[in-house]
Amino acid sequence: MRKIDAQQAGPERVDGRRERGRSSHKRIVEAMMELIVAGDLSPSAARVAEEAGIGLRTVFRHFDDMDALYAVITATITEQVMPVVMAPYPDQPWRANVRELVRRRVRVFETTLPFRLAANIKRYQSPFLMGQYSRVVMLERELILRLLPGPILADRIAVEALCAALSFHTWRTLRHDQSLPAEDAGTVMGQMVEAILATIAEDA
Incomplete structure (x- = not known):
């Protein structure tokens, strides 16, 4: 027994x-x-x-090391925000979708802000974080390009201006360096995008 x-x-x-x-x-x-x-x-x-x-x-x-811990945190945050990032856009004019992208970026950037600030401190000593940084920047750029029609894609200055206005770097500057509340930072980012859209012909 x-x-x-x-x-x-x-x-x-x-x-x-x-x-x-x-x-x-x-x-x-x-x-x-x-x-x-x-x-x-x-x-x-x-x-x-x-x-x-x-x-x-x-x-x-x-x-085994802090990189392994950052990898799990990255996976956790990615699982949180990817439904917002990858949600399909309505069948509407491309300008409306760019404005929708602004709203999505505000939500995602604000959610990930402290973690991306933390990763930025470590990424020059971490191959994992540096690689993750490069992948995220490329994805964020690609998501903008997907929304733009052919004639706009041919306008290199307009494209680069939109990518800069909608970048995490811009959000970090507004929220962290300039200490703006999230709502005000979102308004500023929206106005930057509107100013760029205003330079593009209406029939584009």
């Missing part, structure tokens, strides 16, 4: 360890994200461990 009990207890102990492991993993990720949102854009592993209420060794047992 005791043998049976021991055999049954074995899987239970394994399941218990797995559950504790999943719990620690989740607490580490949540702690890192909470610290970044609170303004600590470059938290140390020790600070993450303290916030999560676990030992420093546990952090390194789950994540």
Whole structure:
């Protein structure tokens, strides 16, 4: 009877360890994200461990280095914002879709602002973050180009102006460097885009 009990207890102990492991993993990720949102854009592993209420060794047992932790956070944030980023546009004039893109960028940029600020601090020392930065910039540009008709795509200056106005760099400048509230920053970004659209012939 005791043998049976021991055999049954074995899987239970394994399941218990797995559950504790999943719990620690989740607490580490949540702690890192909470610290970044609170303004600590470059938290140390020790600070993450303290916030999560676990030992420093546990952090390194789950994540070999901070890049691994940033990779999980990136995946978490991407899952949040991609439905907004990739949602189809209505069948309407391209200018209306560009204005819709402004509204989407405001939502996505504001959601990701603290995490992209944190990643920017580390990306010159991190191949993962540098690669992620390049991929995101290319995607953001491609999403603008998809909305523009052929004649506009041929207007290099107009295209580059729209890409600059709708870039995260512009949002970061408005929100972080100029300390504008999100609503005001969104209004400024919208006005910048409207000024560019006004230079493009109405029949384009």
